[in-house]
């Protein structure tokens with residue numbers, strides 16, 4: 001398949017009128033799949049009312065079909081077209097955080113493809129906060145299911161180049177609107193119970209959510225490994241780079257000892273650290289993501305950094321720093337733990 005490739009300047013006026021946006025929207029109307037930027041990561045969009053389009057999304061990504069997709073809409077009120085009820089807390093969250101990196105799980109009304117919802121009685125919906133995404137959604141006038149635009153199992157794409165590397169020739173189009181701002185996926189929340197429950201930590205922090213709806217729970221499976229996740233997708237080892245990742249919590253000299261150990265085993269070692277530590281470790285491939293005093297910058301750089309190790313080719317193991325699990329640090333650590341398949345070495349526990 002010949003993949004159309006467009007570059008769109010997100011700053012221009014009247015994006016909907018731009019031929020690139022119109023062409024991308026037309027492909028969606030023709031049940032083709034198109035990658036476009038959102039504020040979190042690049043999404044791979046397909047018409048959420050079309051089984052054919054959704055088949056194409058799953059096929060291009062190689063994603064297991066029991067992992068439901070998030071439906072993206074162009075304005076808040078469109079949610080009522082696809083769900084049976086919006087309760088008070090869900091409404092408060094929509095009003096406070098849409099457009100934005102918050103996905104809400106609702107009981108659906110049966111109007112979307114059952115392939116989007118993996119036959120569940122619920123559907124996950126959000127309104128993205130990115131001018132290019134909103135222009136495409138508005139112009140297509142469709143609900144658009146859009147998982148991250150990567151091959152399943154690879155880190156999510158935060159640039160159009162990442163999408164190109166994974167999906168060129170497999171999808172109808174890629175809209176390049178520059179690097180994404182947040183860098184990790186949306187937070188997924190279920191408001192159907194008495195207390196809302198975060199099913200996946202993401203771009204909107206628990207702290208911000210609690211300021212609007214009061215205390216929320218976090219899916220126990222995110223804390224206790226043996227619990228079955230309430231969000232089907234969380235059981236998969238997402239975000240895995242090719243090299244094996246180990247998280248290390250401790251002093252620099254402890255970090256260095258882990259490096260030395262791996263090198264003694266003859267392994268190519270990469271380290272994933274913040275910019276402050278760029279020159280701290282020798283004989284290793286260092287990739288940095290953001291600065292420690294700005295966790296948002298770490299989130300923004302995380303997936304690109306993991307991909308750099310894959311591209312480098314000579315790294316067998318990645319030794320990565322850990323981050324405080326507050327604010328966006330919860331999403332960062334959730335993704336790093338998954339990338340590391342929970343391998344974490346703690347200094348005083350050795």
Ligand code: AMP
Pocket residue numbers: 067068069070105117120122123124146147148185188199200230231232233234
């Ligand atoms: P992705 O499309 O890769 O950003 O992943 C979407 C996430 O939302 C996955 O973890 C899904 O399991 C989750 N999700 C989608 N729909 C639902 C739903 N109806 N109930 C619970 N979680 C959902």
Ligand code: MG
Pocket residue numbers: 147148156238
């Ligand atoms: Mg994904």
